[in-house]
Amino acid sequence: MKKVCVVGLGYIGLPTSAIFASAGFDVIGVDVNETVVATINSGDIHIEETGLAELVNRVVKEGKFRAQLAPEEADVFIIAVPTPIHDDYTANIDYVIEATKSVAPYLRKGNVVIVESTIPPRTMDDVVAPIIREHGFDPERDVYLAHCPERVLPGRILIELVENTRIVGGVTKEAAKQAADVYRAIVKGEVIETEAVTAEMAKLMENTFRDVNIALANELVKIAQRIGVNAHKVIELANKHPRVNIHLPGPGVGGHCLAVDPYFIVEKAKEESQLIQTARRINNSMPHFVVEQIKRMTAELEAPVIAVFGLTYKGNTDDVRESPAIEIYEELCRNERFDVRAYDPHVKPSQVPFxxxxxxxxxxxxxLVVVLADHNEFKTLTAEELAPMKTKVIFDTKHCVRLDDEDVTVYQIGHLSVVRAIQEHPSERV
Ligand SMILES: NC(=O)c1ccc[n+]([C@@H]2O[C@H](COP(=O)([O-])OP(=O)(O)OC[C@H]3O[C@@H](n4cnc5c(N)ncnc54)[C@H](O)[C@@H]3O)[C@@H](O)[C@H]2O)c1
Structure with missing residues (x-):
């Protein structure tokens, strides 16, 4: 059985390592973070993901998977390090460059090197391949270089890693085949071979498609408020059309995929990506839009006390990266009128700077409770739980709260034309 070295043990690298190990591969996981390495070697994990703790514990105990700070020789190298954006919205591929350089001294002819990190188009050909060449290998003959993007859904990563269709883009045809064969050992879904740049672009367009469509839903929220219509109802009815699928509006777009990947395209084709840029602007405007609604709701209160419920960008996860909820919390805190408290049952104090x-x-x-993440705990909120509130009003920006009680007013983000300023003694429910 082949030996796999996975570089970067986060949300992608750790489950990938565990799946390869449980399929019988000998897996070495590499991370530059000492705490991550120590945690994993003790059989524990540092992130929240369904079923992952048990799986990692098992494969570490079985001796199939261990973590360390530096790579070593292997048959297959998989790079799954972060690819954030700089402040100027250009891609930061420094981690990919560092990770590629870190594995290069351990390469042997015939090795497969796969980048799973999301990367700007042409990164495999223009950045990764030259690094490999600098280390004395012909990237078209000696080693097999491929990009295999991830498209897993947090919370379902272990299932989707196995079941999703995988796109494997090789720097050469043979590289695509060799890398695809690696995945065929663990993936039940289809494994499709293509060119590296096509795989890079396909991944970026998947997330861009979703970002643009969420922007359309968010724009509808603003239009609906102006016109006086319930956007949620409009979406529900429009989506009865067999070929329409308007996405869900919300407090903004977060995570380091949807909120980041479209910029990788913009950077390479600025003039041609007008719609993508507009969508980014609309989604980026949503946190401030939510704060403006909160101001409207609390305009007649002397000292509004606001409970922010949920800080993650996605429900039932602990992932706060690029989260619009954090932006909203911080903008609320900058307003001296507000007493703001943040609560998230999935987030540890060490994850946030407040x-x-x-x-x-x-x-x-x-x-006022402002629901910013669709955690299950918030979907099932009850009037009894809200008893300590002064006025029982919820602003549900995720359209997830199911509470229906005459003592509680629930304002949905898609139905803002009905909002009235909160009074210390609210009268009727909307
Ligand atoms: N999280 C997702 O749901 C998801 C989905 C699809 C694609 N992706 C992409 O996958 C990539 C990884 O994302 P993630 O969510 O796993 O990131 P992450 O931040 O959770 O984990 C990355 C890990 O890499 C480590 N690291 C950084 N530089 C390193 C180096 N030079 N050598 C070894 N380790 C290093 C970090 O310490 C960290 O533990 C990104 O490009 C991301 O865009 C993520």
Missing amino acids: PLATKEEALDGAH
Whole structure:
């Protein structure tokens, strides 16, 4: 059985390592973070993902998977390091460059090197291949270079890693085949071979498609407020058309895929990517739009107390990267009128640069709960849980709260034309 070296043990690299190990591969995981390495070797994990803790614990105990700070020789190298954006919205591929350089001294002829990190178009050909060449290998003959993007959904990563269709883009045809064969050992879905640049672009367009369509839904929220119509109802009815699928609006787009990947295209084709840029602007405008609605709701209160519920960009995960909820929390805190408390049952205090409240602390004397993540805990909120609030009003920006109680007013993001300023003693429910 082949030996696999996975570089970067985060949301992608760690489950990938565990899946290869559980399929019988000998897996070495590499991370520059000492705590990550120590945590994994003790049989524990540092991220939240369904089923992952048990799987990692098992494969570490079985001796199929161990973590370390530097790579070593292997048959297959998989790079899954972050690819964030710089402040000027250009791609930061420094981690990919570093990771490629770190494996290069351990390469042997016939090795497969796969980049799973999301990368700008032509990165395999123009950046990764030259690094390999600098280390004395012909990237078209000696080693097999491929890009195999990830398209897993957090919370379902272990299932989707196995079941999703995989696109494997090789720097050469043979590289695509060799890399695809690696995945065929663990993937039940289809494994499609293509060129590296096509795989790079396909991944970016998947997320761009979603970003643009969420922007359309978010624009509808603003239009609906102006016109006086319920956007959620409009979406529900429009989506009865067999070929229409309007996405869900929300407080903005977060995570380091949808909120980041479209910029990788913009950087390479600025003039041609007008729609993509507009969509990014609309989605980026949503956190401020949410704050403006909160101001409207609390305009008649002397000292509004606001409980922010949910800081992650996605429900039922602990992932706060690029989260619009954090942006909203921080903008609220900058407003001296507000007493803002943040509560998230999935987020640890070490993940955010501000104090977290317990649910009880957040609700105590609050005028408004702003739901910013569709965690299950918020979907099932009850009027009894809200008893410590001064005025029981919820602003649900994720359209997820199911609470239907005459003592509680729930404002949905798609139905903002009905919002009225909160009074200390609210009268009727909307
Ligand atoms: N998380 C997702 O759902 C998802 C989905 C699709 C694609 N992706 C892409 O996959 C890539 C990895 O994302 P992630 O969510 O796993 O990131 P992550 O931040 O969770 O993990 C990356 C890990 O890489 C480590 N690292 C950084 N530089 C390193 C180096 N030179 N050598 C070894 N380790 C290094 C970090 O310490 C970290 O533990 C990104 O390009 C991302 O865009 C992520």
